[in-house]
Amino acid sequence: MARALIMVIDGFGIGAAPDAESFGDIGANTFANLAKEFLQQEGRSLALPNLGGMGLFEAAKAAGAEDLAVQSQAATSGAFGYAAEVSSGKDTPSGHWEMMGVPVLFDWGYFSDKTDSFSKELLEQISIRTGIEGGLGNCHASGTTIIAELGEQHMQTGIPILYTSADSVLQVAAHEKTFGLDNLYRYCEQVRELLNDLDLNIGRVIARPFIGDDASNFQRTGNRRDYSILPPSPTVLDQLHDAGGTVVSVGKIADIFAHQGISRKIKATGLDQLVDTSLVEFESAIDNTLVFTNLVNFDQDYGHRRDPIGYGQALEYFDSRLPEIFSRLNDDDFLFLIADHGCDPTWHGSDHTREYVPILAWAPNMQRIDLGERKTFADLGATVADIFALQSPKYGTSFKSLITS
Structure with a gap:
Protein backbone atom coordinates (compact mmCIF):
# COMPACT_ATOMS: atom_id res chain seq x y z
CA MET A 1 0.00 0.00 0.00
CA ASP A 107 -20.79 32.23 -5.69
CA TRP A 108 -19.32 33.09 -2.31
CA GLY A 109 -20.68 35.98 -0.31
CA TYR A 110 -18.33 38.97 -0.12
CA PHE A 111 -17.98 42.20 1.81
CA SER A 112 -17.37 44.38 -1.23
CA ASP A 113 -17.54 47.90 0.25
CA LYS A 114 -13.94 48.99 0.76
CA THR A 115 -14.50 51.44 3.62
CA ASP A 116 -17.69 50.27 5.34
CA SER A 117 -17.34 46.58 4.69
CA PHE A 118 -19.71 45.30 7.37
CA SER A 119 -23.20 46.75 7.54
CA LYS A 120 -24.48 48.47 10.65
CA GLU A 121 -26.98 45.66 11.06
CA LEU A 122 -24.28 42.97 10.90
CA LEU A 123 -22.09 44.81 13.42
CA GLU A 124 -25.05 45.07 15.76
CA GLN A 125 -25.71 41.35 15.38
CA ILE A 126 -22.05 40.58 16.10
CA SER A 127 -22.18 42.71 19.25
CA ILE A 128 -25.31 40.92 20.44
CA ARG A 129 -23.93 37.46 19.68
CA THR A 130 -20.50 38.04 21.26
CA GLY A 131 -21.39 40.45 24.04
CA ILE A 132 -18.65 42.83 22.90
CA GLU A 133 -19.84 46.18 21.64
CA GLY A 134 -18.47 47.50 18.36
CA GLY A 135 -15.58 46.66 16.08
CA LEU A 136 -12.55 48.63 14.93
CA GLY A 137 -11.56 48.82 11.29
CA ASN A 138 -14.60 47.68 9.29
CA CYS A 139 -12.75 47.90 5.97
CA HIS A 140 -10.62 46.11 3.39
CA ALA A 141 -7.07 46.04 4.73
CA SER A 142 -3.72 44.32 4.91
CA GLY A 143 -3.48 42.45 8.20
CA THR A 144 -0.12 43.85 9.22
CA THR A 145 -1.09 47.40 8.24
CA ILE A 146 -4.35 47.47 10.16
CA ILE A 147 -2.71 46.05 13.27
CA ALA A 148 -0.12 48.83 13.15
CA GLU A 149 -2.87 51.42 12.70
CA LEU A 150 -5.40 50.16 15.25
CA GLY A 151 -3.52 47.79 17.55
CA GLU A 152 -2.96 50.31 20.34
CA GLN A 153 -6.58 51.47 20.25
CA HIS A 154 -7.66 47.84 20.42
CA MET A 155 -5.48 47.24 23.49
CA GLN A 156 -6.89 50.32 25.21
CA THR A 157 -10.54 49.58 24.46
CA GLY A 158 -10.71 45.80 24.25
CA ILE A 159 -12.64 46.11 20.98
CA PRO A 160 -11.55 43.59 18.29
CA ILE A 161 -10.28 44.74 14.89
CA LEU A 162 -12.57 43.56 12.08
CA TYR A 163 -11.49 43.66 8.45
CA THR A 164 -11.80 41.79 5.17
CA SER A 165 -10.24 41.46 1.71
CA ALA A 166 -11.21 40.50 -1.82
CA ASP A 167 -11.76 36.95 -0.51
CA SER A 168 -14.93 35.69 1.12
CA VAL A 169 -13.62 36.29 4.61
CA LEU A 170 -14.16 38.16 7.88
CA GLN A 171 -10.90 38.54 9.80
CA VAL A 172 -10.60 39.35 13.48
CA ALA A 173 -7.33 40.67 14.91
CA ALA A 174 -6.81 40.80 18.67
CA HIS A 175 -3.89 40.91 21.10
CA GLU A 176 -2.96 37.54 22.56
CA LYS A 177 -2.22 38.96 26.02
CA THR A 178 -4.63 41.84 26.58
CA PHE A 179 -7.62 40.28 24.78
CA GLY A 180 -6.64 36.65 25.25
CA LEU A 181 -6.22 33.87 22.72
CA ASP A 182 -9.13 31.80 24.02
CA ASN A 183 -11.37 34.88 23.98
CA LEU A 184 -10.39 35.53 20.37
CA TYR A 185 -11.20 31.96 19.36
CA ARG A 186 -14.54 32.08 21.18
CA TYR A 187 -15.39 35.40 19.52
CA CYS A 188 -14.59 33.98 16.06
CA GLU A 189 -16.62 30.85 16.72
CA GLN A 190 -19.60 33.03 17.63
CA VAL A 191 -19.16 35.16 14.51
CA ARG A 192 -18.88 31.98 12.40
CA GLU A 193 -22.16 30.71 13.87
CA LEU A 194 -23.82 34.07 13.22
CA LEU A 195 -22.75 34.20 9.58
CA ASN A 196 -24.08 30.68 9.13
CA ASP A 197 -27.39 31.61 10.75
CA LEU A 198 -27.68 34.65 8.48
CA ASP A 199 -26.91 32.48 5.42
CA LEU A 200 -24.36 34.98 4.09
CA ASN A 201 -22.19 32.23 2.57
CA ILE A 202 -18.93 33.72 3.85
CA GLY A 203 -16.14 31.19 3.37
CA ARG A 204 -14.00 31.85 6.43
CA VAL A 205 -13.75 33.70 9.71
CA ILE A 206 -10.06 34.00 10.56
CA ALA A 207 -8.62 34.62 14.02
CA ARG A 208 -5.52 36.80 13.66
CA PRO A 209 -3.74 37.05 17.03
CA PHE A 210 -0.80 39.38 17.52
CA ILE A 211 1.64 40.39 20.23
CA GLY A 212 3.79 43.42 21.02
CA ASP A 213 3.69 46.57 23.12
CA ASP A 214 2.92 49.19 20.48
CA ALA A 215 2.86 49.86 16.75
CA SER A 216 6.65 49.70 16.59
CA ASN A 217 6.80 46.00 17.46
CA PHE A 218 3.38 44.45 16.82
CA GLN A 219 3.64 41.12 15.05
CA ARG A 220 1.19 38.35 14.22
CA THR A 221 1.76 34.99 15.89
CA GLY A 222 1.47 31.45 14.62
CA ASN A 223 -1.80 30.89 16.50
CA ARG A 224 -3.98 31.85 13.56
CA ARG A 225 -7.13 29.77 13.23
CA ASP A 226 -9.51 29.56 10.28
CA TYR A 227 -13.21 28.81 10.77
CA SER A 228 -14.46 27.55 7.41
CA ILE A 229 -17.81 26.36 6.20
CA LEU A 230 -18.00 22.70 5.24
CA PRO A 231 -17.24 21.66 1.67
Whole structure:
Protein backbone atom coordinates (compact mmCIF):
# COMPACT_ATOMS: atom_id res chain seq x y z
CA MET A 1 0.00 0.00 0.00
CA ALA A 2 1.18 3.47 -0.84
CA ARG A 3 1.71 6.63 1.09
CA ALA A 4 1.50 10.16 -0.30
CA LEU A 5 2.69 13.60 0.72
CA ILE A 6 0.99 16.68 -0.72
CA MET A 7 2.64 20.05 -0.11
CA VAL A 8 0.74 23.16 -1.17
CA ILE A 9 3.01 26.09 -2.04
CA ASP A 10 0.34 28.57 -1.01
CA GLY A 11 -0.13 31.37 -3.53
CA PHE A 12 2.38 30.09 -6.11
CA GLY A 13 0.90 30.84 -9.52
CA ILE A 14 2.80 30.34 -12.76
CA GLY A 15 0.84 32.43 -15.26
CA ALA A 16 -2.48 34.13 -15.89
CA ALA A 17 -5.30 31.58 -16.14
CA PRO A 18 -7.58 31.42 -19.20
CA ASP A 19 -10.26 33.38 -17.32
CA ALA A 20 -7.85 35.87 -15.68
CA GLU A 21 -9.49 38.78 -17.49
CA SER A 22 -12.70 38.23 -15.50
CA PHE A 23 -10.68 38.74 -12.32
CA GLY A 24 -8.62 41.71 -13.53
CA ASP A 25 -5.48 39.58 -13.51
CA ILE A 26 -4.25 39.60 -17.10
CA GLY A 27 -0.46 39.91 -16.77
CA ALA A 28 -0.23 38.39 -13.30
CA ASN A 29 2.44 35.71 -13.00
CA THR A 30 3.65 35.06 -9.48
CA PHE A 31 6.71 33.00 -10.44
CA ALA A 32 7.93 34.88 -13.51
CA ASN A 33 7.37 38.35 -12.06
CA LEU A 34 9.01 37.68 -8.70
CA ALA A 35 11.96 36.00 -10.45
CA LYS A 36 12.42 39.07 -12.64
CA GLU A 37 12.28 41.38 -9.62
CA PHE A 38 14.68 39.11 -7.72
CA LEU A 39 17.20 39.33 -10.56
CA GLN A 40 16.94 43.12 -10.70
CA GLN A 41 17.29 43.68 -6.97
CA GLU A 42 19.64 40.85 -5.98
CA GLY A 43 21.79 40.86 -9.11
CA ARG A 44 21.44 37.11 -9.64
CA SER A 45 18.89 34.61 -10.87
CA LEU A 46 16.88 32.40 -8.57
CA ALA A 47 18.61 29.07 -7.94
CA LEU A 48 16.04 26.27 -7.79
CA PRO A 49 17.86 23.15 -8.98
CA ASN A 50 15.54 20.62 -7.36
CA LEU A 51 12.27 22.26 -8.39
CA GLY A 52 13.83 22.67 -11.82
CA GLY A 53 14.74 19.00 -11.88
CA MET A 54 11.10 18.16 -11.10
CA GLY A 55 10.00 20.14 -14.16
CA LEU A 56 8.84 23.42 -12.66
CA PHE A 57 10.46 25.53 -15.36
CA GLU A 58 8.93 23.52 -18.20
CA ALA A 59 5.51 23.79 -16.56
CA ALA A 60 5.92 27.55 -16.05
CA LYS A 61 7.00 28.14 -19.64
CA ALA A 62 4.08 26.10 -20.97
CA ALA A 63 1.75 28.17 -18.75
CA GLY A 64 2.94 31.40 -20.37
CA ALA A 65 6.31 32.45 -18.94
CA GLU A 66 8.31 33.31 -22.04
CA ASP A 67 11.45 34.36 -20.17
CA LEU A 68 12.16 33.01 -16.69
CA ALA A 69 14.89 34.74 -14.69
CA VAL A 70 16.10 31.53 -13.08
CA GLN A 71 19.25 29.47 -13.23
CA SER A 72 18.45 26.99 -15.99
CA GLN A 73 17.78 23.43 -14.89
CA ALA A 74 16.03 21.01 -17.21
CA ALA A 75 13.60 18.43 -15.86
CA THR A 76 15.42 15.21 -15.03
CA SER A 77 12.85 13.14 -13.12
CA GLY A 78 9.27 13.47 -11.96
CA ALA A 79 6.04 14.56 -13.59
CA PHE A 80 5.20 18.18 -14.32
CA GLY A 81 2.17 20.04 -15.58
CA TYR A 82 0.06 23.11 -15.00
CA ALA A 83 -3.58 23.33 -13.94
CA ALA A 84 -6.40 25.83 -14.35
CA GLU A 85 -9.07 26.38 -11.71
CA VAL A 86 -12.76 25.87 -12.44
CA SER A 87 -13.99 27.14 -9.07
CA SER A 88 -15.74 30.49 -9.02
CA GLY A 89 -13.22 32.19 -6.73
CA LYS A 90 -9.46 32.54 -6.33
CA ASP A 91 -9.46 31.93 -2.59
CA THR A 92 -7.94 29.32 -0.31
CA PRO A 93 -10.97 27.06 0.32
CA SER A 94 -11.94 27.01 -3.36
CA GLY A 95 -8.45 25.95 -4.43
CA HIS A 96 -8.01 23.30 -1.75
CA TRP A 97 -11.49 21.82 -2.07
CA GLU A 98 -11.11 21.64 -5.83
CA MET A 99 -7.77 19.84 -5.61
CA MET A 100 -9.54 17.23 -3.46
CA GLY A 101 -12.31 16.74 -6.00
CA VAL A 102 -14.94 19.30 -4.97
CA PRO A 103 -14.72 22.54 -6.95
CA VAL A 104 -16.70 25.56 -5.76
CA LEU A 105 -19.31 26.09 -8.46
CA PHE A 106 -21.40 28.57 -6.47
CA ASP A 107 -20.79 32.23 -5.69
CA TRP A 108 -19.32 33.09 -2.31
CA GLY A 109 -20.68 35.98 -0.31
CA TYR A 110 -18.33 38.97 -0.12
CA PHE A 111 -17.98 42.20 1.81
CA SER A 112 -17.37 44.38 -1.23
CA ASP A 113 -17.54 47.90 0.25
CA LYS A 114 -13.94 48.99 0.76
CA THR A 115 -14.50 51.44 3.62
CA ASP A 116 -17.69 50.27 5.34
CA SER A 117 -17.34 46.58 4.69
CA PHE A 118 -19.71 45.30 7.37
CA SER A 119 -23.20 46.75 7.54
CA LYS A 120 -24.48 48.47 10.65
CA GLU A 121 -26.98 45.66 11.06
CA LEU A 122 -24.28 42.97 10.90
CA LEU A 123 -22.09 44.81 13.42
CA GLU A 124 -25.05 45.07 15.76
CA GLN A 125 -25.71 41.35 15.38
CA ILE A 126 -22.05 40.58 16.10
CA SER A 127 -22.18 42.71 19.25
CA ILE A 128 -25.31 40.92 20.44
CA ARG A 129 -23.93 37.46 19.68
CA THR A 130 -20.50 38.04 21.26
CA GLY A 131 -21.39 40.45 24.04
CA ILE A 132 -18.65 42.83 22.90
CA GLU A 133 -19.84 46.18 21.64
CA GLY A 134 -18.47 47.50 18.36
CA GLY A 135 -15.58 46.66 16.08
CA LEU A 136 -12.55 48.63 14.93
CA GLY A 137 -11.56 48.82 11.29
CA ASN A 138 -14.60 47.68 9.29
CA CYS A 139 -12.75 47.90 5.97
CA HIS A 140 -10.62 46.11 3.39
CA ALA A 141 -7.07 46.04 4.73
CA SER A 142 -3.72 44.32 4.91
CA GLY A 143 -3.48 42.45 8.20
CA THR A 144 -0.12 43.85 9.22
CA THR A 145 -1.09 47.40 8.24
CA ILE A 146 -4.35 47.47 10.16
CA ILE A 147 -2.71 46.05 13.27
CA ALA A 148 -0.12 48.83 13.15
CA GLU A 149 -2.87 51.42 12.70
CA LEU A 150 -5.40 50.16 15.25
CA GLY A 151 -3.52 47.79 17.55
CA GLU A 152 -2.96 50.31 20.34
CA GLN A 153 -6.58 51.47 20.25
CA HIS A 154 -7.66 47.84 20.42
CA MET A 155 -5.48 47.24 23.49
CA GLN A 156 -6.89 50.32 25.21
CA THR A 157 -10.54 49.58 24.46
CA GLY A 158 -10.71 45.80 24.25
CA ILE A 159 -12.64 46.11 20.98
CA PRO A 160 -11.55 43.59 18.29
CA ILE A 161 -10.28 44.74 14.89
CA LEU A 162 -12.57 43.56 12.08
CA TYR A 163 -11.49 43.66 8.45
CA THR A 164 -11.80 41.79 5.17
CA SER A 165 -10.24 41.46 1.71
CA ALA A 166 -11.21 40.50 -1.82
CA ASP A 167 -11.76 36.95 -0.51
CA SER A 168 -14.93 35.69 1.12
CA VAL A 169 -13.62 36.29 4.61
CA LEU A 170 -14.16 38.16 7.88
CA GLN A 171 -10.90 38.54 9.80
CA VAL A 172 -10.60 39.35 13.48
CA ALA A 173 -7.33 40.67 14.91
CA ALA A 174 -6.81 40.80 18.67
CA HIS A 175 -3.89 40.91 21.10
CA GLU A 176 -2.96 37.54 22.56
CA LYS A 177 -2.22 38.96 26.02
CA THR A 178 -4.63 41.84 26.58
CA PHE A 179 -7.62 40.28 24.78
CA GLY A 180 -6.64 36.65 25.25
CA LEU A 181 -6.22 33.87 22.72
CA ASP A 182 -9.13 31.80 24.02
CA ASN A 183 -11.37 34.88 23.98
CA LEU A 184 -10.39 35.53 20.37
CA TYR A 185 -11.20 31.96 19.36
CA ARG A 186 -14.54 32.08 21.18
CA TYR A 187 -15.39 35.40 19.52
CA CYS A 188 -14.59 33.98 16.06
CA GLU A 189 -16.62 30.85 16.72
CA GLN A 190 -19.60 33.03 17.63
CA VAL A 191 -19.16 35.16 14.51
CA ARG A 192 -18.88 31.98 12.40
CA GLU A 193 -22.16 30.71 13.87
CA LEU A 194 -23.82 34.07 13.22
CA LEU A 195 -22.75 34.20 9.58
CA ASN A 196 -24.08 30.68 9.13
CA ASP A 197 -27.39 31.61 10.75
CA LEU A 198 -27.68 34.65 8.48
CA ASP A 199 -26.91 32.48 5.42
CA LEU A 200 -24.36 34.98 4.09
CA ASN A 201 -22.19 32.23 2.57
CA ILE A 202 -18.93 33.72 3.85
CA GLY A 203 -16.14 31.19 3.37
CA ARG A 204 -14.00 31.85 6.43
CA VAL A 205 -13.75 33.70 9.71
CA ILE A 206 -10.06 34.00 10.56
CA ALA A 207 -8.62 34.62 14.02
CA ARG A 208 -5.52 36.80 13.66
CA PRO A 209 -3.74 37.05 17.03
CA PHE A 210 -0.80 39.38 17.52
CA ILE A 211 1.64 40.39 20.23
CA GLY A 212 3.79 43.42 21.02
CA ASP A 213 3.69 46.57 23.12
CA ASP A 214 2.92 49.19 20.48
CA ALA A 215 2.86 49.86 16.75
CA SER A 216 6.65 49.70 16.59
CA ASN A 217 6.80 46.00 17.46
CA PHE A 218 3.38 44.45 16.82
CA GLN A 219 3.64 41.12 15.05
CA ARG A 220 1.19 38.35 14.22
CA THR A 221 1.76 34.99 15.89
CA GLY A 222 1.47 31.45 14.62
CA ASN A 223 -1.80 30.89 16.50
CA ARG A 224 -3.98 31.85 13.56
CA ARG A 225 -7.13 29.77 13.23
CA ASP A 226 -9.51 29.56 10.28
CA TYR A 227 -13.21 28.81 10.77
CA SER A 228 -14.46 27.55 7.41
CA ILE A 229 -17.81 26.36 6.20
CA LEU A 230 -18.00 22.70 5.24
CA PRO A 231 -17.24 21.66 1.67
CA PRO A 232 -20.51 21.20 -0.24
CA SER A 233 -19.90 17.46 -0.67
CA PRO A 234 -17.45 14.79 0.58
CA THR A 235 -13.87 15.22 -0.63
CA VAL A 236 -11.19 12.64 -1.35
CA LEU A 237 -10.05 13.23 2.23
CA ASP A 238 -13.42 11.99 3.49
CA GLN A 239 -13.20 8.95 1.23
CA LEU A 240 -9.75 7.98 2.45
CA HIS A 241 -10.61 8.58 6.10
CA ASP A 242 -13.89 6.66 5.85
CA ALA A 243 -12.15 3.76 4.09
CA GLY A 244 -9.85 3.29 7.08
CA GLY A 245 -6.91 5.28 5.78
CA THR A 246 -5.14 8.06 7.63
CA VAL A 247 -5.22 11.75 6.69
CA VAL A 248 -2.66 13.86 8.53
CA SER A 249 -3.11 17.63 8.35
CA VAL A 250 -0.02 19.81 8.78
CA GLY A 251 -0.55 23.56 9.13
CA LYS A 252 -3.95 25.01 8.27
CA ILE A 253 -5.27 22.13 6.13
CA ALA A 254 -7.68 20.93 8.84
CA ASP A 255 -9.12 24.44 9.22
CA ILE A 256 -9.63 24.78 5.46
CA PHE A 257 -11.66 21.56 5.36
CA ALA A 258 -13.55 22.45 8.58
CA HIS A 259 -11.80 19.44 10.17
CA GLN A 260 -13.82 17.07 7.99
CA GLY A 261 -12.01 13.99 6.66
CA ILE A 262 -9.00 14.62 8.93
CA SER A 263 -7.57 11.83 11.10
CA ARG A 264 -4.96 13.90 12.91
CA LYS A 265 -3.95 17.55 12.79
CA ILE A 266 -0.58 19.08 13.65
CA LYS A 267 0.03 22.81 13.84
CA ALA A 268 3.35 24.32 12.88
CA THR A 269 4.60 27.89 12.44
CA GLY A 270 7.08 29.03 9.82
CA LEU A 271 8.28 27.40 6.64
CA ASP A 272 11.08 25.49 8.35
CA GLN A 273 8.75 24.01 10.98
CA LEU A 274 6.11 23.11 8.40
CA VAL A 275 8.69 21.17 6.39
CA ASP A 276 10.22 19.60 9.51
CA THR A 277 6.81 18.49 10.79
CA SER A 278 5.85 17.08 7.40
CA LEU A 279 9.04 15.02 7.33
CA VAL A 280 8.48 13.67 10.84
CA GLU A 281 4.87 12.76 10.09
CA PHE A 282 5.65 11.15 6.75
CA GLU A 283 8.59 9.15 8.07
CA SER A 284 6.40 7.63 10.79
CA ALA A 285 3.33 7.19 8.56
CA ILE A 286 1.91 3.74 8.04
CA ASP A 287 0.63 2.46 4.70
CA ASN A 288 -2.53 4.04 3.33
CA THR A 289 -1.61 7.46 4.77
CA LEU A 290 -1.85 10.89 3.17
CA VAL A 291 0.14 13.71 4.77
CA PHE A 292 -1.30 17.01 3.55
CA THR A 293 0.64 20.23 4.24
CA ASN A 294 -0.09 23.87 3.49
CA LEU A 295 3.03 26.07 3.25
CA VAL A 296 1.18 29.26 4.17
CA ASN A 297 4.23 31.52 4.45
CA PHE A 298 4.66 31.94 0.69
CA ASP A 299 1.22 33.56 0.51
CA GLN A 300 0.92 35.15 3.94
CA ASP A 301 4.40 36.55 4.42
CA TYR A 302 5.49 37.35 0.87
CA GLY A 303 2.63 37.31 -1.62
CA HIS A 304 0.14 39.44 0.29
CA ARG A 305 2.90 41.66 1.62
CA ARG A 306 4.19 42.19 -1.93
CA ASP A 307 7.71 41.05 -1.06
CA PRO A 308 9.20 39.38 -4.16
CA ILE A 309 12.68 39.12 -2.63
CA GLY A 310 11.43 37.33 0.47
CA TYR A 311 9.30 35.11 -1.75
CA GLY A 312 12.31 34.18 -3.87
CA GLN A 313 14.43 33.44 -0.81
CA ALA A 314 11.66 31.23 0.58
CA LEU A 315 11.51 29.32 -2.71
CA GLU A 316 15.27 28.76 -2.57
CA TYR A 317 14.97 27.53 1.02
CA PHE A 318 12.18 25.12 0.14
CA ASP A 319 14.15 23.90 -2.86
CA SER A 320 17.11 23.17 -0.59
CA ARG A 321 14.89 20.91 1.56
CA LEU A 322 13.61 18.80 -1.33
CA PRO A 323 16.47 16.24 -1.34
CA GLU A 324 15.67 15.55 2.30
CA ILE A 325 12.02 15.04 1.37
CA PHE A 326 12.94 12.79 -1.56
CA SER A 327 15.01 10.61 0.75
CA ARG A 328 11.96 9.81 2.88
CA LEU A 329 10.00 8.24 0.01
CA ASN A 330 9.88 4.50 -0.50
CA ASP A 331 9.39 2.93 -3.92
CA ASP A 332 5.58 3.02 -3.74
CA ASP A 333 5.30 6.51 -2.17
CA PHE A 334 4.44 9.76 -3.94
CA LEU A 335 5.21 13.44 -3.43
CA PHE A 336 2.93 16.05 -4.99
CA LEU A 337 3.57 19.81 -5.11
CA ILE A 338 0.74 22.16 -6.11
CA ALA A 339 -0.64 25.63 -5.31
CA ASP A 340 -4.16 26.80 -4.48
CA HIS A 341 -4.08 30.12 -6.42
CA GLY A 342 -1.63 32.84 -7.35
CA CYS A 343 -0.48 35.74 -5.17
CA ASP A 344 1.79 37.81 -7.39
CA PRO A 345 3.99 39.98 -5.13
CA THR A 346 4.49 42.49 -7.96
CA TRP A 347 0.78 42.89 -8.73
CA HIS A 348 -1.38 45.84 -7.70
CA GLY A 349 -3.24 45.64 -4.42
CA SER A 350 -2.58 42.83 -1.96
CA ASP A 351 -4.99 40.11 -3.03
CA HIS A 352 -4.73 36.73 -4.74
CA THR A 353 -4.32 36.44 -8.51
CA ARG A 354 -6.16 34.11 -10.90
CA GLU A 355 -3.41 31.91 -12.31
CA TYR A 356 -2.43 28.50 -13.49
CA VAL A 357 -0.70 26.52 -10.73
CA PRO A 358 2.04 23.90 -11.09
CA ILE A 359 1.35 20.22 -10.53
CA LEU A 360 4.59 18.38 -9.80
CA ALA A 361 4.88 14.72 -8.83
CA TRP A 362 7.92 12.74 -7.74
CA ALA A 363 8.59 9.16 -6.72
CA PRO A 364 11.76 7.08 -6.62
CA ASN A 365 12.77 5.95 -10.12
CA MET A 366 10.10 8.10 -11.80
CA GLN A 367 11.09 9.19 -15.29
CA ARG A 368 10.59 12.65 -16.82
CA ILE A 369 6.87 12.92 -17.61
CA ASP A 370 5.04 15.88 -19.13
CA LEU A 371 1.48 16.02 -17.75
CA GLY A 372 0.63 19.01 -19.93
CA GLU A 373 -2.29 21.32 -19.20
CA ARG A 374 -4.81 20.04 -16.66
CA LYS A 375 -8.30 21.50 -16.90
CA THR A 376 -8.93 21.45 -13.17
CA PHE A 377 -7.05 21.20 -9.86
CA ALA A 378 -9.31 18.18 -9.22
CA ASP A 379 -7.01 16.04 -11.37
CA LEU A 380 -4.82 15.79 -8.27
CA GLY A 381 -7.71 14.49 -6.16
CA ALA A 382 -8.65 11.97 -8.84
CA THR A 383 -5.03 10.76 -8.91
CA VAL A 384 -4.86 10.46 -5.12
CA ALA A 385 -8.13 8.51 -5.13
CA ASP A 386 -6.66 6.22 -7.78
CA ILE A 387 -3.48 5.66 -5.78
CA PHE A 388 -5.45 4.67 -2.68
CA ALA A 389 -7.99 2.58 -4.65
CA LEU A 390 -10.90 4.87 -3.79
CA GLN A 391 -13.92 5.73 -5.88
CA SER A 392 -13.04 8.39 -8.44
CA PRO A 393 -14.47 11.82 -7.54
CA LYS A 394 -17.09 13.41 -9.79
CA TYR A 395 -14.56 16.00 -10.99
CA GLY A 396 -11.01 15.44 -12.20
CA THR A 397 -9.08 12.99 -14.33
CA SER A 398 -6.46 10.75 -12.76
CA PHE A 399 -2.92 10.79 -14.14
CA LYS A 400 -1.79 7.82 -12.04
CA SER A 401 -1.27 5.69 -15.13
CA LEU A 402 1.19 8.26 -16.46
CA ILE A 403 3.31 8.42 -13.31
CA THR A 404 3.35 4.68 -12.61
CA SER A 405 3.99 3.34 -16.12
